[in-house]
Amino acid sequence: METADDITTAPAAPRRTSRPRADALRNRERIVSAARELFVEFGPDVALDDVARRAGVGNATLYRNFPDRAALTHEVVLAVTSRTTLRAEEAAAEEADPFAALSRFVHAAADERVGALCPMLSGVFDRDHPELLAARGRLEEAVQGLVSRAMSAGRLRTDIAAGDVFVALSQLTRPLPGTACLDIDRFTHRHLQLFLDGLEAPARSVLPGSAATLETLRRRD
Incomplete structure (x- = not known):
């Protein structure tokens, strides 16, 4: 007669981690x-x-x-930030001229409509969520790299900072008050090129004020 001690217990089957279809x-x-x-x-x-x-x-x-809307907004901001970072990394890897890399990134970032999405940053979601902070950090690092390389190569004026690039992208890709967002698209790349021409060394003028650093842009006071 079998006892409980004689029965070999079969190992439990490993639990499968379900993945989204x-x-x-x-x-x-x-x-x-x-x-x-x-x-x-x-x-x-x-x-x-x-x-x-x-x-x-x-x-x-x-x-x-x-x-809810906050969860969707979070995901949209994360997606746009990640896609914009990818554009910066692609430009750095594929363009031999560091100023051409910066220019390529600026135009590619405009196509992501980063300025038009800016109103969401003051909306209902947590802008200091760790996932978003990490994504923003990767973007800032990628853009800082583009700016630093162009400046080191003597192709970029030295009285600007990476924050100036973010400010220009935000302002020049945002629709004017009272106009439809899509109506401004035909002018965006034109004015971004004027901005880029102003960044190229040697500088043709002295800029008023101080450079917009990433640290300056992070301050909220």
């Missing part, structure tokens, strides 16, 4: 992409029902991924 990931990406487009076109208060409609998903799918 491919279609679920695609839905999430479509929602973030649609939200980014609509935030640019109509501002951060656009109806979430419109986001679901633009993404081609049901409202239940949207709310399953993003339970």
Whole structure:
């Protein structure tokens, strides 16, 4: 007769970590992409029902991924920040001329509509979330690298700082009051090129005030 001691207990099967299905990931990406487009076109208060409609998903799918506006806004800002960092890294890796790398990044960042998304930064989400701070740190490091290399090569005027690039991108890619965001696109790259021409060494004028450093931009007082 078998006793309990004679019975060999089979090892428990390893627990599988569930991963999102491919279609679920695609839905999430479509929602973030649609939200980014609509935030640019109509501002951060656009109806979430419109986001679901633009993404081609049901409202239940949207709310399953993003339970509220703050969660969706967080993801959009994170996505734009990460994509903009990638543009900086690509420019640094692929352009031999450091000023050409900086110029390429500035125009690519404009295409991400970073200025049009700025109103969201004072919205309902936590801008100091660790994930966002880390993403912002990677972007700042990448842009600082572009600026430093161009300056070291003598291709960039020395009385500016990386923060000046961020200020210009923010201001020149943001729609003017009373105008539709998309109407300003045809002028954006034109004026960014004027800005870049002003950055190139040798400097043609003396700039008033002091350079906008990243530390200056982080201050809120």
